[in-house]
Amino acid sequence: MKSFEFFEPTTLAEASRLFAEEHAQLLAGGTDLVIGMKALTETPQSVISLQKIPGLTGITTEADNSISIGAMTKVREVELSADILQHHTALAEGAAEIGSIQIRNLATVGGNIAHASPAADTVAGLLVADAQVHIASADGERTVPINELFTGPGETVLTPGEIITRFRLPSPASGSHYIKHKIREVMDLAFIGVAAAINMDNGTIAEARIGLAAVAPTPIRATEAEELLKGNAPTPALLEQAGEAAAAASSPISDLRCSAEHRREMVDVLTRRTLEQASERASG
């Protein structure tokens, strides 16, 4: 690991000022950055730890039923939170898919998102929760919907000095689910991640959101599939159509892990399965 200067600011303003400098990196849980620094794929001149800044951790339910998750909240806490499990099941299931327990005790949800891997396990759950990303900088605060955060693999709309502070999950869906396509039971990266969230109204789907990970340069919503579902009963034929629409929305690559053809085929299958489970939970 190359040497670097280490900072542990206690305010967001100070952290943002330091982070706006060239060759600066934020340190959250460290599970990506420390490994990257060892491999010399990351060679920052300054590392700014966020752990001493108050107010960045914890999961709180607001009066309007929205849930706020601090960016420095450990993914293990997200996975075990009763509120997340109940209202945003897909997100809890995604958090539980990351690495090992030892890694989830370190890794943060903010880090998982800011790293901007298209395969991040919390991203599909946040997409279907319609999460608002709260961002702070020395100039103030702004909010970006999570489906507008990513611009490419490892790339976001965040500008130098901007720091994700929390995620606001506005409206709990009545049923959601996440499926990770993988080989190993744990300690694997997603070949594909699919999340679905559904609200039912008298046997028909009132609202549906589908989030896809690892099948495009950024995580995406399958909006055409969502439109197909709205106002209809979740019949096998309809869910099959939705699966095909989701596969059509994907633009996967072939890599060491599997081929683009396999990924596209599996988006179809897994979207259908995810929707089945989500609509069952929404009806129950």
Added chain:
Amino acid sequence: MAKLPVSLTINGDEHDLLIEPRKTLLAVLRDTIGLTGTKEGCSTGDCGACTVIVDGKAVTSCMVLGVTASGKEITTIEGLAGDGELHPVQQAFIETGGYQCGFCTPGFIMASKALIDENPDRTEEEFRHALGGNICRCTGYTKILEAVLKAAEEIRTTT
């Protein structure tokens, strides 16, 4: 690069150290303190050999910068036995033969201890899944699982 003052509580003892920011907690434990029970395996967080307990949570110490552990309580394999008696998890690993070369053993014991502290009522399948971040290249895991279940049973019935 300048060393920074760091205060670590390791196995109940306070250590005031000056360490380089780029040193991992694993390196601080092994090279600075001399506690070599914690092992360096893959050094990428995949194998679990470096597992220690920080503020009650099992973590892979190869992914933690030592400077960020300042003020925290760290337990390593050296801190488990007390008053000349092995911890029930250590005892169970010996009694079932839950090791061969022994390199992964400290990591498995620390991860198992944290799991049992959190919930000793896990099923074998749940323990197996929860220990997925620890790799053993000798045993095939059967004896390790036996040890963990035996320790969990022991801790359940005596506390």
